[in-house]
Amino acid sequence: MRRAVFALLTVVLVAGCASPDGEATGTATSIxxxxxxxxxxxxxxLGYAPDGAAKIFDGLVTRDASLALRPALAVELPTASPDGLTWTAKLRADITFSDGTPVSAQDVVFTYKSVLDKKVNSTIASRFDALADVQVVDQHTVTFTLSYAYAPFAEQLTLGVVPAARFAGTDINSAPFNTAPVGTGPYTVAEWRKGDRLVLRANDRYWGGAPAIKTVTVVFVPDDNARATRMAAGEFDGTVLPPKLARSYDTKTGYRVIQNPSADYRGLSLPSELLLTSDPRVRRAINLGINRQAMIDAVLAGSGKPAATPISPHLKSWYDSSATFAYDVTEAEKLLDEAGWRKGADGKRTRDGQPARLPVLYPAPDVLRKELALAAASDIAKLGIDAPAEATTFDIMLQRQKEAASIWGGGEPYDPDTAAYTLLHSRYAGQPGYVNMSLYRNSTVDTALDLGRRSLDPAVRKQAYLDFQRAYVADPGWAFLVFLDHTYVLRDRWTGQETQVEPHDHGLVHAVWWNLERWTPKS
Known part of the structure; x- marks a missing residue:
């Protein structure tokens, strides 16, 4: 879960209004x-846009509005051998990179082998744990060999394919390509001024048809309130904002407020190595003591659903509606007492002279996470636990993962394996980066996640994920709070938008503009 995954990416479209340079764009074909x-x-x-919709790149497959996989660089959906250990992908013969060179099987093999290369600092290598080898069969055919059957492997083939020749004689980790890439996608990179903006130009030779929107300028504005202010000033045509900030546009002529479903959770990691929260009874008590519906009503303005596990209700066939936490302060108090954390005359809990204390951290620029952190901290404090909310950075949140709870975000609507495995399996406890941030360990959860990952039998997988969710709520490692609806404000200038259940990452690559290359200006 990379910083780009956990930061709430907010995207703003401009057409026919002042640009950040003070110049009018003058046309709905510039955004x-x-x-x-x-x-x-x-x-x-290295981890850019692994779930597709990358704008600059295409994968072997892509997703439609319903999230069903469709061929992209592959001429048809890749096929698996009966034992699930070999996958074969056949490439289209008519696709070139934006520099005119043809896409070949060698490019596909180079891309995936580089992700697996231990000398490469790929943030998505854990996604390909099952991948043992990739081989060229012929110029337009590739085979993937797995070390174990992995049912959702095709979901990982949305990863963009890069031209191998561009990396000849270079270190992938520091290659010029990383900031000036060449891909097969509907847009090319014209300029990237780090810390300021990224400019994309339409690839008029795009195999899927030239985009009608010819220029896309991405301006980086990390603060939620700053983006809201610039939107209100008329500088932007659209943005994704926390729901309460978006509601002022409900009745504003010429704008649309769009509420899209997502599998994007906000959750509070509960450090399993902290004395207080090392006890499963305490972690369960915190979950029972948090009023999730009040958060949805007050913080999200009704735009969301309660969360108990990372499995979203939008993962319909996998979701267990019984694996939830009721709001039950009485039961929470009872569990804390049983764990030996008892209230004193001042209402504060201690055990053997040790105060019950759980700092709640959140990233400073994120208004939504701040409000959720304050609400969670308030509920936890009512249980007699000192829970100061502290503004900080993602790096500090990782550094303090053994001593503090943190408000994180994540979630995917594609498969329960990608939603839960690296987040909660014990093999990732203590590993660097955005995996198992609570250092959670539960052998029953591990067994269920492993079975769900490795079985090819849909019935076995379904039961495995039901077992996982039930085992997890009995011994939670987080207090998952809410699944967000993503709320956007957009000038009503284009047609072609389609609703898609969104993952956590909803910046340029996903969100209401996930299919931006197919938008057309309104006449």
């Missing part, structure tokens, strides 16, 4: 986008 955070690089190998 300016303001993003809440900036990608570290634009290289799929």
């Amino acid at each position: 300016v986008i303001g993003a809440g955070s900036e990608p570290e690089n634009l290289n799929p190998i």
Whole structure:
């Protein structure tokens, strides 16, 4: 879960109004986008846009509005052998990179082998844990060999393919390509001024048809309130904002407020190595003591659903509606007492002279996470636990993962494996980066997640994820709070928008403009 995944990316479109340079765009074929955070690089190998909709790149497959996989660079959906250990992908013969060179099987093999290369600092290598090898069969055919059957492997083939020749003689980690890439997608990179903006130009040779929107300028504005202010000033045509900030546009002529469903959660990691929260009874008590519906009503203005696990209700066939936490302060108090954390005359809990204390951290620029952190901290404090809310950075949140709770974000609507495995499996406890941030360990959860990952039998997988959710709520490692609806304000200038259930990452690559290359200006 990269910083670009956990920061709430906010994107703003401009057409026919003042640009950040003070010049009028004058046409709905030029769009300016303001993003809440900036990608570290634009290289799929290193982790850029692994779930597709990358604008600059295409994967072997893509997703339609219903999230069904469709062929992209592949001529048809990749196929698996009966044992699930070999996947074959056949490439289209008519696709070139934006520099005119043809896409070949060698490019596909280079892309995936580089992700697996231990010398490469790829943030998505854990996604390909099952991948043992990739081989060229012929110029337009590739085979993937897995070390174990992995049912949702095709979901990972949305990763953008890069031209191998561009990396000859270079270190992938520091290659010029990382900021000036060449891809097969509907847009090319014209300019990237780090810390300021990214300018994309339409690829008029795009195999899927030239985009009608010819210029996309992404302006990086990390502060929620700053983006809201610039929107109100008329500088932007659209943005994704916390719901309460978006509501002022409900009755404003010429704008649309769009509320899209998502599998994007906000959750509070509960450090399993902290004395207080090392006890499963305490972690369960905190979950029972948090009023999630009040958060949805007050913080999200009704735009969301309660969360108990990382499995979203939008993962319909996998979601267990019984695996939830009721708001039950009485039961929470009872569990804390049983764990030995008892209230004194001042209402504060202690055990053996040790005060019950759980700092709640959140990233400073994120208004929504701040309000959720304050609400969660308030509910926890009512249980007799000192829970100061502290503004900080993602890096500090990681550094303090053993001693403090933090408001994180994540979630995907594609498969329960990608939603839960690296987040909660014990093999990732203590590993660097945005995996298992609470250092959670539960052997029953591990067994269910492993079975769900490795079985090819849909019935077995379904039961495994039901078992996972039930085992998890009995021994939670987080207090998952809410699944957000993503709320956007957009000038009513274009047609072609389609609703898609969104993942956590909803900046340039996903969100209401996930299919921006197919938008057309209104006449």
